[in-house]
Each structure stands twice: as structure tokens, then as C-alpha cells.
Amino acid sequence: MAQQLEYTVGGLLDHIAARYPDNDALVYPERGLRYSYREFNELCRQVAKGLLKLGIKKGDNIAIWAYNVPEWVVLMFAGAKIGAVLVTVNTAYKTAELEYILNQSDSTTLFMVKSWKDTDYVATLNEVVPELATSEPGKLDNAKVPFLKTVVFIGDETPAGMLNFARVAEMGKEVTDAELAAVEATVDKHDTIQMQYTSGTTGFPKGVMLTSHNLVNNGFFIGECMKFTDKDRLCIPVPFFHCFGSVLAVLASVSHGTAMVPVEIFDPLKVLQTIEKERCTAVHGVPTMFIAELEHPEFSKFDLSTLRTGIMAGSVCPIEVMKRAVKDMHLTEITSVYGQTESSPGITQTRTEDSIELRVSTVGRALPGAEVKIVDIENGATLPPGKQGELCARGYMVMKGYYKMPEETAKVIDSDGWLHTGDLAVMDENGYCKITGRIKQMIIRGGENIYPKEIEEFLYTHPKVSDVQIYGVPDRKYGEQVMAAIILKKGVEMTEDEVKEFCKGKIANYKIPKYVKFVDGYPMTASGKIQKFKLRDMAIKELHLEE
Structure with missing residues (x-):
């Protein structure tokens, strides 16, 4: 231990x-x-x-x-x-x-x-x-x-x-x-x-009670996984009010004598300037932040050669974005962390020495001192490697509970102390986890279970696509249909047919988006989590699917 x-x-x-x-x-x-x-x-x-x-x-x-x-x-x-x-x-x-x-x-x-x-x-x-x-x-x-x-x-x-x-x-x-x-x-x-x-991507926000023991250790082990020392300097563009800022950044730094170099309000240019000026060795961000930095018109002017590590997390990390961060930002030891506010927040993390394949295709393995298991959604039985189920976690990082909400607490922490995350995952024989979706985000079309992440990863490989979100919208015949909201790279144009054509023969027909919408941005929580339920609500109105 x-x-x-x-x-x-x-x-x-x-x-x-x-x-x-x-x-x-x-x-x-x-x-x-x-x-x-x-x-x-x-x-x-x-x-x-x-x-x-x-x-x-x-x-x-x-x-x-x-x-x-x-x-x-x-x-x-x-x-x-x-x-x-x-x-x-x-x-x-x-x-x-x-x-x-x-x-x-x-x-x-x-x-x-x-x-x-x-x-x-x-x-x-x-x-x-x-x-x-x-x-x-x-x-x-x-x-x-x-x-x-x-x-x-x-x-x-x-x-x-x-x-x-x-x-x-x-x-x-x-x-x-x-x-x-x-x-x-x-x-x-x-x-x-x-x-x-909690960001309130569902219902009323709940107050997650976190202790010093939760936070200090989570920050410390997350810093350990990045090999932080007193020589490191972390650029912090993620908000402090969220665990990403206060724990993965502030406490990961303080527990190692690392310098904290915050950016007050996210601006890709300021991040690039700060890294260069302060010779930062690490930078954190959600994928949309890294995309904004990489695609900034002045990106190539900055010397980012001091960078080594950091965390790309907060929502699923697109493979292409991770690869570009490694290649163009010198982030050869960048990691990804998976967790939620209820777990202070880190549960799993990739390690600096992990292969690029592991770092882009998984969210790593359990942090030191944390236990992780995958359970059957129907009966709660622990599943063997390779089987999809709900990810559960136990250890020093699990919250005390929700403030003044004992019933809500009992729904997510069972009598054995396991936190039920509500996320679907698959674990391999080495303990590395892939998050395959939220239990509630799964699209069920004509009896087929569709995991948005799989289609998103595929569409990221299109040279014109900067960002993509997949979600389900109601359908009378199939129950649900797949919809894509796509942000294009600067200066390119694309049609709905082009998207569908690109998918044909490469992914199952039932996974090809029936609806495609080109957007400039996504509705987000202030901590950078994309609110798919809002995209879905907007689509229902626009496509007149209220019935």
C-alpha cells in the first residue's frame, strides 16, 4: 500500500x-x-x-x-x-x-x-x-x-x-x-x-464534502504520477473552483515544492506566453484548451521546449489532440487523469513512462492507495478483465458524503465503501481502464447500445474536424438516433453528406450520425465539462422531435 x-x-x-x-x-x-x-x-x-x-x-x-x-x-x-x-x-x-x-x-x-x-x-x-x-x-x-x-x-x-x-x-x-x-x-x-x-450536469448541484486527508493525498499521488519535484513549474489555466484546479494543480504542486503559475482567465495566447516567460515544465487543461492553444495563429512563435508533463482531463481526451500535444508542445510525459469530484477527484492516471498508445487509449490505472473494480450494471458482480460495466472506486480519496443529503450519498457509496461512479468502463489485465461512456449517456438505437466516445474518436481522425460531440436524440422508429455536433478547423467548410460519406464502410451503419450540426462551440459548465443534455435539448427543439 x-x-x-x-x-x-x-x-x-x-x-x-x-x-x-x-x-x-x-x-x-x-x-x-x-x-x-x-x-x-x-x-x-x-x-x-x-x-x-x-x-x-x-x-x-x-x-x-x-x-x-x-x-x-x-x-x-x-x-x-x-x-x-x-x-x-x-x-x-x-x-x-x-x-x-x-x-x-x-x-x-x-x-x-x-x-x-x-x-x-x-x-x-x-x-x-x-x-x-x-x-x-x-x-x-x-x-x-x-x-x-x-x-x-x-x-x-x-x-x-x-x-x-x-x-x-x-x-x-x-x-x-x-x-x-x-x-x-x-x-x-x-x-x-x-x-x-458537482457541476450539475444532472439535476441540482450537490455539495461534496472533502477532507484534508482526501485532498492532500490525492494531490500528492497525482504529482507523483507526473514525477513532480521542487524543480517543476506548473502553468495553471484550469479554474481553481474545480478539483482540477485546486487539487490536480494546486495540491499536486504544493505537495512537491513545485511553482504554481496561474492564468487568471483562460486565454490560449496567455497560456503560451506564460509557459515561455516562466519556463514552465508542466501545463494542465481540458481537451478544448489544448485545441485552442495548438490552433492559435501565433502558436509556432513560442518556445515551449521546457515543457515535459501535465494533465489533459476533464472530458475524454481525443487521440489526435493528445498526439499533437506530445509532438508540438514537447509534452512527452503528459498524463491523463480520470475521476470525479466525489473522489477528490482522481481515481486513475496514466504514468509518464506509459506508451503513447496507453496514454491516448486509456485513462491509466488506479492511483497509489486507490482500489478500482468494474461491476455488472444489473447485479453488481465484479467483472473480469475485458468486460464492460460500471467503474467503482474505494480508498482514501472517497468523499465524506454530500452535505445534508444522506439519501443521495447512500445512492453512490455502498455499505462496503465503494463509490459508484456512474461511468461505464473496461479494465484490461494490467489494470488500465478505458471509459466507454456514462451509464446515462449511452445511446440505445433499435436495441443496439452505442457509446458516443467510439464515434467521436473516429470522427476526430477527419482532417477538417477540430472537435466533435455525439449524443442521442429521440426517434419514433428506433427509440434514439445518433447526432453529431461538429466544430470545424479554421477556414474549412464541410457538409453533412461529407461526414456521413466519411463514416460509410468504416463504422457500423447504425453508428453513423443521422443528424449533423456544425457549431462554433458547446454549452459548458465553467469547469470545462460539455453539457450533452443541453445539446440534446437544443436538437429536440430544432428538429421538432418533441413528440
Whole structure:
């Protein structure tokens, strides 16, 4: 069994800051900001004291609604030091979703930026709690969101009714080291320390309760699989509010004394500039991010020769994209990770020494300390290698449960502690897994089970196709038909007939898309997951398939 780390999230940073005090910890080239691990830990301690001064106690839920600003990472460790639970709010949320999360999570404090893309966060929050503008900072009283008392603004001007983040750090000077140490001593590695809301690709988002033990070890083993050391430098364009950012990036880095170099809001040009300028050795991203970087008109101008590894994950990795990342971005040791928020999030990962074939055709094998099995969907029996069933996982990384949702928790974690992922997979005799689809995403056409991934992988091989999503739409005769939404490469044209012709004779007729739509983008969750149910809903309307 792999040796697990025994630190809390706050304790991990203390340990690494003592071990690599002068290493770069957090670098924002555009802001001219560069903290060593010693400086970063000191700042986190200062803010932790400020949180205590604000009246935040161990076990209190504190929410953050922001893109990848430096304060996000500071708060992640500062809150952890005093045992406060960080509730991560999706950057794409609007009023109804914000109100739902603030209420469901019982958050007492909200940390927020001014805006993100086209959403004015201040206006959005004021719509949810109109009393905010006239209330004294820290004394909010609102019947709709009764738990929320304090709003802390990250940025220069401070809107009415809010405190400023800089002021909270300043308040920390009124708290002694001894007071902080006394609180830190009460924080246990098995306490919930983060609550991440599942992206809600189905139904209402659920608050996934994750402990220090879950997160520290998942981050550590994921870093180990990339062979991270204190010499590595990771470019982070994936959002912090999602496990990809906070665990696969931040904790994988911090557990190894690796430098974190975030990109605040994803922009392919900024990613390329950051990698070159900071001599990054690793970069993370969902496939759509890698596609945007590889297809950027100025791609060839950048020196990316320092790159070695990273993670392509978040949705299924197209083989062609992975091959180009290896060849054109020097990512010879890039890995892919499979998991979900409920497993902190990593369950399986490819290894740096795996062949390109394994890295493009599988999501790797179980992470150290994790158990994986494939079970029969009908009867739950464990299946032998090569048989398709539901992937189940067990180990240190399985969540405590869904916040205030015991029935929902019992649906996914069985009495033996196995997490049922809802994903279909096949495992080979060496333990390498292929994800073949979601149990709910499978298309059933005239009794034939169709797995969208198989058709997607095939269509990726067409030279004009940049990205493709396959999903089922209702059909009176067959039950369901296959539909493709295709993003073309820049400057090319293609017809529906061309797509069908390309498939003929190469894949079974029943798998050839009956409907083809050319699109400029896909509806996504802010963490980069494509929402196929929305594509399906749009198609039903456009094709008049309501009946």
C-alpha cells in the first residue's frame, strides 16, 4: 500500500515552506507578483489570523466566488489552517444558482471579485440580497439567505455593505501566533475542509464534502504520477473552483515544492506566453484548451521546449489532440487523469513512462492507495478483465458524503465503501481502464447500445474536424438516433453528406450520425465539462422531435 501523507491542508504548507523556503510558490507574471514558499506561507498565516478576527470559527463554511486570482489560493490555505470549510462557487453561476449554493451550503461568509466575463458579480449578489447595500459590513440580515453575514470584496474599490480582503489581512495583525497555533492544533486531517459542488450536469448541484486527508493525498499521488519535484513549474489555466484546479494543480504542486503559475482567465495566447516567460515544465487543461492553444495563429512563435508533463482531463481526451500535444508542445510525459469530484477527484492516471498508445487509449490505472473494480450494471458482480460495466472506486480519496443529503450519498457509496461512479468502463489485465461512456449517456438505437466516445474518436481522425460531440436524440422508429455536433478547423467548410460519406464502410451503419450540426462551440459548465443534455435539448427543439 502506498505511504499516505498525514498532514492537514494547512500543515502541508507549513511542512513544504520549511523544506523549500526560497522556491517560487505562486507566480503571476502579469501582476509582477512572485511569492516564495516562505512568503506565501506567511501571507496565508496572516490571512488565517484575519479570518479568526472576523469571527470565523473551525467548521464554519466560507464561500469563494472568483476566477484564478491570487487571493483564491491564499484563502484555500488560510481557511484550512483554522479549519474553516472552503465552499467553491462556480464562476459561471447566475442569481438562482448563487442563492441555491449560499443557502444549501450554510455559508456565513462570501469572498468575491467584481465580475467574470459578462457577469457582474456585485449586481448579481445585490439581486439575491438587496439588503446588502444598506447593511453594516459583517452584519447582513436577510431572510432569503439567512446564514450569510459577511461579504468580503477582492479588488480595489469596496462596494457598499462589504469588507475588503486587504483589510481582513490587516486585521490579522491583532491576533497572536499563539492564538493561531491553538486553533490549528484542533484541526484534524479527517475534518471536512472543502466543499465542492458537482457541476450539475444532472439535476441540482450537490455539495461534496472533502477532507484534508482526501485532498492532500490525492494531490500528492497525482504529482507523483507526473514525477513532480521542487524543480517543476506548473502553468495553471484550469479554474481553481474545480478539483482540477485546486487539487490536480494546486495540491499536486504544493505537495512537491513545485511553482504554481496561474492564468487568471483562460486565454490560449496567455497560456503560451506564460509557459515561455516562466519556463514552465508542466501545463494542465481540458481537451478544448489544448485545441485552442495548438490552433492559435501565433502558436509556432513560442518556445515551449521546457515543457515535459501535465494533465489533459476533464472530458475524454481525443487521440489526435493528445498526439499533437506530445509532438508540438514537447509534452512527452503528459498524463491523463480520470475521476470525479466525489473522489477528490482522481481515481486513475496514466504514468509518464506509459506508451503513447496507453496514454491516448486509456485513462491509466488506479492511483497509489486507490482500489478500482468494474461491476455488472444489473447485479453488481465484479467483472473480469475485458468486460464492460460500471467503474467503482474505494480508498482514501472517497468523499465524506454530500452535505445534508444522506439519501443521495447512500445512492453512490455502498455499505462496503465503494463509490459508484456512474461511468461505464473496461479494465484490461494490467489494470488500465478505458471509459466507454456514462451509464446515462449511452445511446440505445433499435436495441443496439452505442457509446458516443467510439464515434467521436473516429470522427476526430477527419482532417477538417477540430472537435466533435455525439449524443442521442429521440426517434419514433428506433427509440434514439445518433447526432453529431461538429466544430470545424479554421477556414474549412464541410457538409453533412461529407461526414456521413466519411463514416460509410468504416463504422457500423447504425453508428453513423443521422443528424449533423456544425457549431462554433458547446454549452459548458465553467469547469470545462460539455453539457450533452443541453445539446440534446437544443436538437429536440430544432428538429421538432418533441413528440
